[in-house]
Amino acid sequence: MSRRTFSIGNLGRVRGAVLTLLGAVCLVAAPGWAGPREQAKRMHDRLAGVPPTAGVLDAMAGLIGSGDALGAADLALANRAFYTTSLKNFFTPWTNQEQSVFAELNDYTATAIGIVRDDRPWTDVLSADVVYVGAPGVVSAPYSHTSNEHYRQLEQQRVDLSDPALLVPVPQSTLPGSQLSEDAAAGVITTRAAGEAFFSAGTNRRMFRFLSMNFLCRDMEQLKDISRPVDRIRQDVSRSPGGDSSIFQNHCTGCHSGMDAVAGAFAYFEWDSDQGRVIHTPGLVQPKHLINANTFPFGYVTVDNRWDNYWRTGPNANLGWRRAEAGGFGAKGLGEELAMSRAFSVCQVEQVFEHVCFRPPNSPEDAAEIERIADVFEAQGYSLRRVFAESAVHCMGS
Ligand code: HEC
Structure with missing residues (x-):
């Protein structure tokens, strides 16, 4: 993962050198103590x-x-720096595709910081109807579905995020202009920042990939299992790439069997780049879930936001899935599925x-x-x- 390359490859090496130096000094001064x-x-x-x-x-x-x-x-x-600096730097790479620490405060990071500060169950991060915002009047720009200005101001004006009077939780479903019901809001998954990074363009599979990397510490390569049912693989995935069906069988299914089945949870979501906001259309499957249908017409046709976790069986059973149901409808249930696993903890x-x-x-x-x-x-x-x-x-x- 590039985040690891970044932290270990660069920071880690610098820190390592500094620590080695400090260590050498300490050894001379007071060995091991x-x-x-x-x-x-x-x-x-x-x-x-x-x-x-x-x-x-x-x-x-x-x-x-x-x-x-x-x-x-x-x-x-x-210490306020734990929230405004340390936690902000910890969560920021989770909120963009580049996994860069150099990004503005946004509704994803602010919500993660708030959940830690208030010591709410961390599982809320993937399933609760909550977003943390500046209290009314703390900055001039209110929360907006179409802009990050509210959070930019909170950061630029160095608002103390450790202060419960300044950074406050509100239900996502009650934000003016929200398209989410209480049951559709799913923690950071349904924030604006996550939508911009992971629902934009593509086919919404990216959202699952990044949830898996950040919350299960596994990229798709580690979840690959070619023994899962293929019935949820969408029409856009060729069954004989380059004319060779064994490539589909031995390679493509490894990720797409499991991934397409869970990514169904996001069928009603889209990032509208003209408006700059997340769109949620309950009951209406977004066209991106149905693109390139002629690649393999007999593939899965998304009809609703059903998801199924086929990785509960097979080698990925060892992730320790513990939710009662291995499937459901929508992002909230999938968020619970991930957060209740031992791998998440x-x-x-x-x-x-x-x-x-x-x-x-x-x-x-x-x-x-x-x-x-x-x-x-x-x-x-x-x-x-x-x-x-x-x-x-x-x-x-x-
Ligand atoms: C290691 C896991 C993995 C394997 C193996 C894999 N894919 Fe994918 N595939 C993904 C991920 C993740 C995405 C979503 C990428 C994104 O949008 O960021 C994706 C997206 C796609 C898309 C949608 C592209 C788009 O945005 O329109 C198609 C089509 C596709 N894969 C076909 C295939 C085929 C055919 C194979 C076998 C040759 C294959 N994939 C093998 C993980 C995999």
Whole structure:
């Protein structure tokens, strides 16, 4: 994935060099030893991205000294920079095709940040009827379906996103001009930013691909399974590419059997580039789901927003699917299907770990810790805040 190439290939190497240098200095100064103050400082720097004030450093060191490292992490998580900078940089690559960190605050990132701040179940990110917006009057431009100006202003005016009076949750379905009912709104999936990035042009399959990368840590290549039923593969996919049906059988079906069946959830969505907004047409299948029908007329014809998860059977059963139903209608149910899987929990922990520890998990001890934190995540009502705290404690040094 290009995001990984970016973070490990570039940032990671720079950080690695800096850390090696620091490590060498530390080894000379105090071999292998980091006291509570060093641990507190490292934890704060890594969670908030800024150094602690003297008072916060003292308080965190005190908590670590008395055995309450999680309490110390909570103090760092109270810093506004955790929300406005650290979390913003963490989520931004999820919101565009290039997986670039250099993008404006938008309704996707603001909603993800708000869910963490309010410690709502992180599963809401893919299924809740919620979007976070600036409170009335905080900036001049109101939320708009056709522009990102509201969020641009929130960022440019450095509005404190950690303040619950300034960044507030509202149901997507109640936004003026919304085309979403409560049942159709599906967390970040149905935000404007996600629509622009993943519903524009194409065939809406891209939305699933990026959800899988960001929330299951798997690109299509890792989900490929040529043993799934082919009955949901759309008409636009040739059954004999280059005149060779074995290519279809041994290659194309690997992704399209499973992917076309889940991407059906998005059949009523389109990004209207003239208006610059997401279109949702309940009951009316968007033409992009029916294009190139003559490529293989006997292929699947999308008639509604039904989705089925064929990957529950076969090798991808090991993603740990736990939703009651393996299919349904619309993006919200599919969001639940992804968010309730074990793969989702482990994936979210892995990404936080890498963000907070400045390195991917790379030892059997790290792997066990990922599983433990994923267990805590689920047991604590899917608290992603807690995952940040637990990861910071694991990497604070000893
Ligand atoms: C590794 C997974 C994978 C395999 C294998 C694969 N595809 Fe796809 N295919 C995708 C994804 C993902 C998209 C959506 C891309 C996007 O819109 O960003 C897609 C889109 C398509 C589209 C729609 C293109 C458009 O936008 O109009 C067609 C047609 C298609 N694939 C045909 C095929 C054929 C034929 C094969 C076998 C030769 C094949 N695919 C193999 C993942 C795969």
